[in-house]
Amino acid sequence: MEFIRSSEVKIRKPHKCWGCRREFPIGSLLKTSTCADMGKISTTYWCDVCDTIISKMDYYDTQDGFSFGEIIDNINDEDKKLYENKNLLTTP
Numbered sequence: 877m878e879f880i881r882s883s884e885v886k887i888r889k890p891h892k893c894w895g896c897r898r899e900f901p902i903g904s905l906l907k908t909s910t911c912a913d914m915g916k917i918s919t920t921y922w923c924d925v926c927d928t929i930i931s932k933m934d935y936y937d938t939q940d941g942f943s944f945g946e947i948i949d950n951i952n953d954e955d956k957k958l959y960e961n962k963n964l965l966t967t968p
């Protein structure tokens with residue numbers, strides 16, 4: 877997977893965070909990252925909390941990318957508090 881760019885955008889339609897599967901409404905600020913993977917360009921959206929968790933990981937753990945929801949499925953209790961602190965672990 878080749879990393880192309882990353883930026884922060886105000887979304888113009890609802891998007892799910894790739895790391896935690898939560899859906900964010902229009903106007904939310906999400907990080908995007910665009911990758912080229914086997915000839916396909918794909919853009920994924922990430923919330924603040926997932927972005928923080930990824931930034932704490934070793935590069936080695938991040939270079940293969942993540943499957944949908946992989947972050948929230950694999951975090952430890954300490955990191956789960958980050959979602960709770962932001963009051964974001966509520967189901968819609």
Ligand SMILES: [Zn+2]
Binds near residue numbers: 894895896923926
């Ligand atoms: Zn997230």
